[in-house]
Amino acid sequence: MVKIDLKGQVKEFENGVTAAEVAKSIGMGLYKSACAARINGEVCDLRTPIDQDCTLEILTFDSEEGKHAYWHTTSHIMAQAVMRLYPGTKFSIGPSIDNGFYYDFDMEKPLSTEDLPAIEAEMKKIVKENLPLERFELSADEAKSLMEGQPYKEELIDEHAGQGENISFYRQGDFTDLCAGPHLMTTGCVKAVKLTAITGAYWRGDAKNKMLTRVYGVSFPKQSMLDEHLQMLEEAKKRDHRKLGKELGLFMLRDEGPGFPFFLPRGMVLKNTLIDYWREVHKKYGYVEVSTPVILSQKLWERSGHWDHYKDNMYTTVIDDEDFAIKPMNCPGGMLVYQSEPHSYRDLPLRVGELGLVHRHELSGALHGLFRVRCFTQDDAHIFMTQEQLKDELKNVVRLFDEVYSVFGLSYKIELSTMPEDHIGTVEQWEHNQEILKEAITEMGKEYEINEGDGAFYGPKLDFHLADSLGRTWQCGTVQLDSQLPERFELEYVGEDGQKHRPVMLHRVVLGSIERFIGVITEHFAGKFPLWLSPVQAVVLPISERHHQYALALQEKLEKAGFRVECDIRNEKIGYKIREAQLQRTPYMLVVGDKESEEGTVSVRHRQDGDLGSMTLEAFVERAQAEVDSREIK
RNA sequence: GCUGCUAUGGCUCAGUCGGUAGAGCGCGUCCUUGGUAAGGACGAGGUCACCAGUUCAAAUCUGGUUAGCAGCUCCA
Numbered sequence: 164m165v166k167i168d169l170k171g172q173v174k175e176f177e178n179g180v181t182a183a184e185v186a187k188s189i190g191m192g193l194y195k196s197a198c199a200a201r202i203n204g205e206v207c208d209l210r211t212p213i214d215q216d217c218t219l220e221i222l223t224f225d226s227e228e229g230k231h232a233y234w235h236t237t238s239h240i241m242a243q244a245v246m247r248l249y250p251g252t253k254f255s256i257g258p259s260i261d262n263g264f265y266y267d268f269d270m271e272k273p274l275s276t277e278d279l280p281a282i283e284a285e286m287k288k289i290v291k292e293n294l295p296l297e298r299f300e301l302s303a304d305e306a307k308s309l310m311e312g313q314p315y316k317e318e319l320i321d322e323h324a325g326q327g328e329n330i331s332f333y334r335q336g337d338f339t340d341l342c343a344g345p346h347l348m349t350t351g352c353v354k355a356v357k358l359t360a361i362t363g364a365y366w367r368g369d370a371k372n373k374m375l376t377r378v379y380g381v382s383f384p385k386q387s388m389l390d391e392h393l394q395m396l397e398e399a400k401k402r403d404h405r406k407l408g409k410e411l412g413l414f415m416l417r418d419e420g421p422g423f424p425f426f427l428p429r430g431m432v433l434k435n436t437l438i439d440y441w442r443e444v445h446k447k448y449g450y451v452e453v454s455t456p457v458i459l460s461q462k463l464w465e466r467s468g469h470w471d472h473y474k475d476n477m478y479t480t481v482i483d484d485e486d487f488a489i490k491p492m493n494c495p496g497g498m499l500v501y502q503s504e505p506h507s508y509r510d511l512p513l514r515v516g517e518l519g520l521v522h523r524h525e526l527s528g529a530l531h532g533l534f535r536v537r538c539f540t541q542d543d544a545h546i547f548m549t550q551e552q553l554k555d556e557l558k559n560v561v562r563l564f565d566e567v568y569s570v571f572g573l574s575y576k577i578e579l580s581t582m583p584e585d586h587i588g589t590v591e592q593w594e595h596n597q598e599i600l601k602e603a604i605t606e607m608g609k610e611y612e613i614n615e616g617d618g619a620f621y622g623p624k625l626d627f628h629l630a631d632s633l634g635r636t637w638q639c640g641t642v643q644l645d646s647q648l649p650e651r652f653e654l655e656y657v658g659e660d661g662q663k664h665r666p667v668m669l670h671r672v673v674l675g676s677i678e679r680f681i682g683v684i685t686e687h688f689a690g691k692f693p694l695w696l697s698p699v700q701a702v703v704l705p706i707s708e709r710h711h712q713y714a715l716a717l718q719e720k721l722e723k724a725g726f727r728v729e730c731d732i733r734n735e736k737i738g739y740k741i742r743e744a745q746l747q748r749t750p751y752m753l754v755v756g757d758k759e760s761e762e763g764t765v766s767v768r769h770r771q772d773g774d775l776g777s778m779t780l781e782a783f784v785e786r787a788q789a790e791v792d793s794r795e796i797k
Numbered sequence: 798g799c800u801g802c803u804a805u806g807g808c809u810c811a812g813u814c815g816g817u818a819g820a821g822c823g824c825g826u827c828c829u830u831g832g833u834a835a836g837g838a839c840g841a842g843g844u845c846a847c848c849a850g851u852u853c854a855a856a857u858c859u860g861g862u863u864a865g866c867a868g869c870u871c872c873a
Contacts, residue, residue: 273801275801363869364799368869377868526798529798529870529871530865535872535873672873678873736836739836742835768833
């Protein structure tokens with residue numbers, strides 16, 4: 164007998180009982196919705212036999228792990244359907260992902276979207292057949308003979324065999340796949356499936372390898388959940404910053420400058436307001452500001468190491484027969500600023516900010532609205548300090564990040580990116596620096612994930628990722644520890660001992676790029692920017708022509724009070740003007756007619772709260788000013 | 798850059814079988830002077846992304862180029 168602890172309730176079972184059988188003993192409802200199990204904290208298959216005392220949790224679709232098992236099984240069902248419809252297909256891998264699953268196929272004739280309904284129909288048949296999934300293990304040799312004619316599988320088997328492991332398989336009817344699991348008990352559990360996209364993807368994610376056909380899909384235990392999911396995607400599209408950017412007149416992109424955004428008057432107000440805030444908060448945190456040139460000699464880039472490691476992404480030019488490059492980063496300019504005068508330990512930490520306009524030749528296929536452009540403003544800073552000051556300064560930077568992100572109500576995910584293949588500096592230096600980053604962030608009580616090999620070529624970094632409307636995350640903030648550039652530029656400060664020492668340096672951006680950040684907050688707020696950021700904060704709406712004079716006077720008074728105000732004196736009815744102001748997400752609409760002009764009041768409507776009744780202009784100004792000052796998010 | 802898809806007035810989109818373009822919104826003029834999400838009439842806007850080819854004839858078929866979209870790769 165084994166004792167199984169089910170969330171605090173201990174029950175006894177026969178030795179060798181499976182997690183699925185335990186679920187069944189609790190209730191058929193749980194058994195039917197079970198996707199995977201967590202035994203002693205480890206996620207595993209429902210088929211796993213239990214032969215010693217343990218804790219057990221049954222994972223349903225409601226849990227992350229349950230969803231993953233569910234989607235993973237669905238990807239096998241899809242592969243099985245493809246195998247039935249296109250017998251010559253070579254299979255590679257088909258995992259679950261955050262919002263569904265995919266499977267990569269190597270096909271003689273790649274699939275097109277027209278083929279998806281047929282695959283979906285075949286999948287429904289497989290679901291109806293309610294095939295049980297069976298798990299088994301083979302030695303590497305046996306595995307290879309089973310997967311004969313499947314070169315991608317053979318490659319994977321060789322890899323596992325190299326580590327001396329047995330290879331696990333899952334079989335469902337006429338389909339068997341190399342797989343670690345966990346998986347559902349039968350194909351019949353998958354109730355609602357939608358294949359969502361078909362694209363290309365490189366084998367093993369390497370651009371040098373063959374491009375395979377990738378089919379994406381998502382599935383749910385209920386049709387209504389699928390409908391809801393698709394509905395949610397539709398809603399998310401409405402928040403897309405490219406769509407809103409056009410509708411709200413924030414920015415535009417033209418064929419004449421792919422990846423080079425144009426900021427329109429309203430977008431420019433947003434950008435400048437953001438920059439004003441940035442300056443305010445950086446002043447508070449003890450930063451000074453500089454500006455370094457956009458074009459600098461190629462020799463400088465050779466010295467900094469950018470030329471060797473980044474030249475494919477740099478735009479270049481020739482001036483008076485000398486080679487120059489347009490800056491893709493601000494650091495070398497920042498080094499020259501530091502070098503321009505001697506420094507004492509008393510000056511450190513020296514925090515030098517720069518809103519630097521950088522240009523990078525990004526691959527055409529990588530461009531994406533304001534999220535990925537070829538020309539953007541980094542809210543950069545270089546911080547020079549002593550080794551002893553490093554950890555405190557790291558924390559200081561993270562505190563600043565926290566303050567800024569909380570003003571926008573943004574939550575983030577931290578990644579620690581470690582040494583890439585292409586790097587400068589010694590392994591010891593890298594490991595030492597990575598350790599300091601870890602310590603600083605751990606001491607602040609923050610969680611992080613490791614992003615192996617994704618550091619900058621000059622040092623490890625902490626990346627702060629923010630999510631867009633579809634939940635895709637974009638790196639915005641980053642703190643990078645650099646012990647290379649101070650070395651290459653022979654930076655110095657005079658210590659207490661009167662000797663010259665080398666400072667350590669941090670690169671960091673909070674917003675990341677102003678452009679990307681505007682994209683993120685546009686989606687985050689769905690265009691309803693907080694009052695302090697709104698390009699137009701209020702619009703005065705006269706009911707008819709005889710109220711124009713009063714309305715224009717109000718506009719002038721509000722502008723004098725420091726607000727961004729428009730007045731809609733078009734020959735339209737009030738309902739029409741309100742509709743337009745609502746669609747523009749204008750925070751406040753000030754309706755004025757006979758009543759207001761006689762009483763000297765305004766009738767205030769808020770884009771979310773609706774009619775707020777009439778009040779004096781002074782009362783409105785007071786209210787709005789308080790909202791601006793608090794940077795309240797409504 | 799790679800794979801697939803797409804490109805028609807300022808915007809969103811129709812356009813069948815190849816026979817030289819259509820709607821709504823927006824814009825302009827006029828009527829209407831109104832009370833919290835679209836009042837009405839009339840009008841002006843398009844070498845159908847670009848370059849070739851096939852054809853008596855191309856928005857439509859073919860090839861290429863450019864740009865966009867989804868994903869991959871790369872990245873703030």
